[in-house]
Amino acid sequence: MDFSRRARLLAVNAISVFAVATATPAAAQMIYTIDLPSQKLDVSLRALGSTMGVTIAFDPATVRGLVAPSLHGSYQPEQAIRLLLRESGLGVRPISRGSFLVTAGAQTPPRPRAGVQQTSAMVADPASTRQPLSEAVSSADSPPAPMIEDIVVTAQKREESLQETPIAIAVLTQDALERRGIRGVTDLMGGAVPSLRMMPISGRPSAYAIGIRGIASLDSGAISRDATVGLYVDGVYLGRTQGLGSELFEVERIEVLRGPQGTLFGRNAVGGAVSIVSKKPTGEFGATVNAGLSNFDGRNVGAHLNLPEFANISIKLEGMWSERGGWVDNPLGGQWDWYASNRHGVRATALWEPTSDVSVQYSYDKARDKTTSGYSHITTLFGATPTLPPMFGLDVGRQRQARMGVPLQPGVGRTEGHSLHATWEISDALTLRSISAYRKLTQSQFDNDAGATLAFRPNGRTGRYSLAYVGQDQFSQELQLLGTYDHLKYVLGAFYFDEDANDSAHVLYTAAYNAAGTGIILTNPPTGGPFPDRASVNHVKSKALFGQATWTPAGLFDERLHLTGGLRWTHDQKRGALTALAGNPSPLAYTFASKRLDPAATIAFDWTPDINSYVRWGTAYRSGGANSRSPTFGKFGAEEVESWEIGVKSDLFDRRARFNVAAFHTRYRDMQLVFSNPSGGSVTEVINTDRPATIRGIEADLTVVPVTGLTLNASYTYIDWSVPPQINPYNGQVERVVVMITPDHAASLSADYRFDPFSFGALSLHADASYSSGSYAHPSDREKSSPYWLVNGRITLGELRLAGGEAAISLWGKNLTNKTYRIFDYPITGLGTINGEITYYNEPRTYGVDLKVKF
Template identity: 40%
Template sequence: MLFSARTRWCLLSGIAALTIPAVAQAAPAAAAPAAAAEPASTAEAPAADPAQGLGDIVVTATRRETNLQRTPIAISVIDPTVIKDRHVQSLIDLADGTVPSLRVATFEARQSALTIGIRGIVPFDQNQTARDTGVGVYIDGVYLGRSQGLNAALFDVARLEVLRGPQGTLFGRNTEGGALSIVTKGPSGEFGGRAVAGVGNYGSYNGELHLDLPEVSNVSVKLDGVVQHQDPTVRNPLSGQAGWNQYQRVGGRITALWKPVDGFSAEISYDQAKDENTPFYSQLVSYNPNGYNVGAYNGANVLTFNGAACNVKVNGVTTNPCIAPLSPLVTVSGGNRMSDADIGVPQQVSVDRTHGTAATLKYDVAPHLQLRSITAWRGVTTDQWDNSGGAHRSIFAPNTNFSRYSLSYLRQTQFSQEFQAVGSAEHLDYAVGLYYFTERAREYAATPTTNKWNATGTAYTINDAQTWNMANWLRQRDSNAVAHSYAAFGQATYSPLDVVHITLGGRYTKDKRRGALTMISGVATPYTFTYDNSRFDPMATIAFDAAPNVNLYAKYATGYRAGGANARSSNFGAFGPEAVKSYEVGAKMDLLDRHVRLNLAGYIMDRTGTQIDFDFVDTNPFLADGRTANPNYTKHTENTRNAPGTSRIRGLEADLTVKAAEGLTLGASYAYTYTNVPATPNTLLPGNPLTQVFVVFTPRNAGSAFADYEVPVGSGDMRLRFHLDGNYADPVYSFQNETTRTDKSFVMNGRIALADIPLNDNGQRLTVSLWGRNLLNESYIYRRSAANSSPTVNNDGSLNYGGVLGDYANFNPPRTFGVEGTLNF
């Protein structure tokens, strides 16, 4: 559906109308000041004082420390308490919908590359050398250029800020949907720390050590180490091979903070992490769902039906159409998540290695002016071994190979430099800066088949001729790219009256990129790519303090994602940038003496140049005559086009927190997201027909709710804490050009903790907890494809039934649970 001008106005004004009764109820208390940033406590955070209501939340979305409720941006904050309660160990644990507008999913079935989306800006395939994300991910202000490595273990997190909507002014390119900012805890200068150890089902264990050393000669040092492990949740029957959905993550970081004189600080950090993981299992959930004729192989291995050869072309028309039979070894799982694979395949762990060095300098040149410099070098390497499908994504044919092993070798390095001046004057707050980013990326890939059927599909053997040794790979593609980005930005907030705040900002960006696709299917190719573009992104916001603790705002902002080239295409096909214009109104309210916090936002986003991926994987093992088996045939093609016209995204968001009683806090969040993308020519089909396309991993309705209750136990600060949360999402599309959708999802998580047990008079405390994720063991499909359920179209327009099998899908993780102890000292 399309929204008329009248409907748009009603959508935006409706949010403002909702605030009218809230304004009338607002308590006449003083407006809350911006809270100062302090080292977060290592203890289990207690509930807010019931006499004071809900406490302040500090964010840095405007490059300065501000109170969440007085910052006119739609922001969700995931703090250490939420991380503990939900047992969040890495970003993939947010895929259950902790923040309804934030969508986290795997690329294909791989945990080694994540797709991050906000407000309907969710790229399908950003996992390449010459293309970018639509949502920026940052660690302590440093942008991460690749999807690979995003699922590394989280270090000592102070908070995760989910900035919803375009952030093109202060955060820059590739933040058209928003930004995910990870803020870690820095050195405190005082001796102390935290040690964590836990065990759980599926052989899981985790450990953390965070150690703050006392300040010496104006230098403070903090050490962080983490390890996380889980055995596979789907077992591999092939002896000696890894299963599916297993991981082993380790990492460490050292941070030093130097304060030689008042007003100057230099923080230098180095981190390194390794994530060994395997993909989620791809299951065949239906066979021949459209009811085509099922053939049989004769003694000459020819597929026949009713005694005649199938799929023979006569004058360009496919006659006697039929599909291949199913091997008796293959299980069609339907809606059931498998715990044991039916076919054993070679499966190694994929290995992601991330490392980085950052230096942040801050100098107070005047009482109300601070200069900052953020310099960072980062890199990621990925050795991908993805054999997730077995026989569930390719048909059975006698004596043919099957099970596509997707292998990839990626190396990326990046450097960024940012200068900021952040200051204040009378009635004016401002931030200006310069930014530079460059990266080099190279990837080559192979797709051997690892298994081979016998003549009847009742047994198979293993092929490993080119599987293990990279030197023997028949490279399906080999690409490289170099990118440079330059930017200048500024943003200022002027308050002509105490209750009116006007913010204006802009960012000029210059992007350059060049690259080459040097090999396709083992053959050297001459394809190159260059991109050179500049852009200005403005932002304007007006905020109004309608009453004490009631803040309203209206915002206009733009953002964009840079253009690039598709390394999976047949010619390194280039595509242009996409851009978004956003109109937003919102309200942030602390009501009933700050016992109720209600934040609302409504937005309209119009996107042009939407980057659409048309993907085609041909698993047909037959030659052109439609009868003779070709055991070495495989083809994977992907093209990217910019959709014509305007894509429309509309949404409503609500966040509610209630301090219901002493020790009891309740909360709920909701996101409604409507998306519509114009039909786009599909260059992979004859005649380039206009094809309906969809936004992936974006539910129309999504919601999350939680309840926290704690009671004192004994004397002192010891208490018993209970947490329960539930997260719902409507079905979503997994592919931009498939009408098939996933299941709806509902996941509950919980935790019981006996917190802050005193161990001695020196302040050492112990917290013991029992946690569970997916408590009800709900099983739902989070990614589904019907690409192999219907015939494909040949270049001459005839139908090809050779690859028809059924829908394949990936399921969410099963229930996990464990016990954990945390020692604070």
């Protein structure tokens, strides 16, 4: 069948294996030294793509059973591919700069680039596969033209070009993560993706609020509530936000899908989804070791080891360890400081490929994160009556030492998981996938407020110690059937999720003031009421069927029109109980059940091979539940979003510039809102809004490569929202409600320049800055945080040749201007409290040195 170039590429992508690597923009025209043994053709093609930093797309059925000759010498990518294929009867065709498609049919000579003399080295010589570099490029060779590389994403459950996927997506590649110093999910809080916002609730590393496009949840750490953003690691859904403090292993890319993803990603993706894609085993020996030192006594080391393939099995082993001291000192000797951490983790992955069309990958990971809580700065008092002791007053700005020394220990998060990915290429046009996973986590919490809650009374209690525990385990199973038929490509799937969780919370007091309020006396053991203050259990079962199809009508608009429709059926069942309240057994329980359909539709059109636009509509929902912070275990209903999005994606000026822009309008029904009891901030009620909220905005991403080695990036997000006033269940008053952690304006800028000033290595310079116009910390907040710019930088001397490998050394700094801004605040009101506001600030300036060695 005669497909257009785009339709052919998309069809092959659905059933092909990609060898993708990040390299300089001119990778397709550079000369590389290659040393490959004779082996299976698909293995050689993957290895060649990884070495040269190009994308090689091929149909596994076409190369099945073929063996590639050995290849030794210096070549351009297209030339090297042709030499690997010279005995196969297959051909190769460039489909874009840096991307090649293996085709059935005879070889044709490669296209010479401007300024290059076409010599015998540029056409396969049947007698030899080794050609001298001097014969490949003439002395008149012109510099390679800069261009932007292709990025492959899996936002629609199949590998596709970022530019050809009609969804607003931000992608952070492995190199981008390294340059920005992003080693964990929580590092995304720095604003690398402007529309993705993160915030530690009450400064706790175990409880993060995550939002995209203005849709976030204040208390998603509660086991009977769910997040608004779906988190996925290698296709496995993470049911809880606890455990996110652990550092990531070797990541290929992070995809941030902006806007509701109710059809393909399902429940609790009303704001969007974050998909983390790990690097697979290569089947070839290779090792990477990272080590670093930083201020605040920071140290880290990590290793990634790929073992040679044996019996069609490829194994990868990874480990990491890091620790850092706190940046708010605890005056009490022998105790942890605030914001200190100690983390370690391991992962093992085995990829079995018994045939060219079957692969099975098993992964096991285990990690531990010991991190102390954030420090409660007392920044405002609401009344005229003094509530603080003479020994301390208000905190002005970010503090370096606590106002009192108190017992403090880290919260400990432990995560462990097994996953099994199986893929069967049933035919050239049909692929079956299975993703099975079991995960469990435990998370403890030990927060000491150092006198920031209770008002001073002679000999009165202080040093509030907030203790909490969460335990959770989950099993998930997803099946996907991906196919192509004529001008149709589709995915059908089924999903099952089973979760059990339990939690508890208790408050103790670790000290008492003296009569004059000029000092404290530690109380051992700490004082408090009957254990626990509250405890609950929760169980979830969710089942779903989903499907999506894209039709490119034959003979209509030269096959430039693409129509996509999708539908997801979800059946959620939840039940839970408040098992203890104020130290006594509780009879309170709840159930929740929902069956619903979430449709989606997209119309996309290719105006030129490099410019396309789309209109997208879809719905998504977040399940209901119950609030364990409510003394009545208050139940709340599900919420739903309906979103329209229009976008344009473009590669301009011979791919020297890429500009993507999207505008969206979201209607937010039955929004789940949290109201705090003014008599006690840890007691809350959750209600559903009685009228819809609206959120609308614009997102724009620009990448420019004006000259070879220089890459400039800019991203901007504008969001406008409107939430109808709601009745506060505690006072019966109609109150204004705000959207949390969502600045009106947010931006991210970066510049990267790589050049070769030395004969022994390459120098890379990186600078990035993120901007926020300020946002609210919680739905009842009355004042935005101040606007801020956050500036980071990195200098790397890389490509330093070692025996059998290469090394790179980097100097880096974050928050170079030492900017102070508020990340969370909360009023502490009620009888016997300080009647004021506590604030948590961002990290101060950090800096360090990293060493990376690859073999």
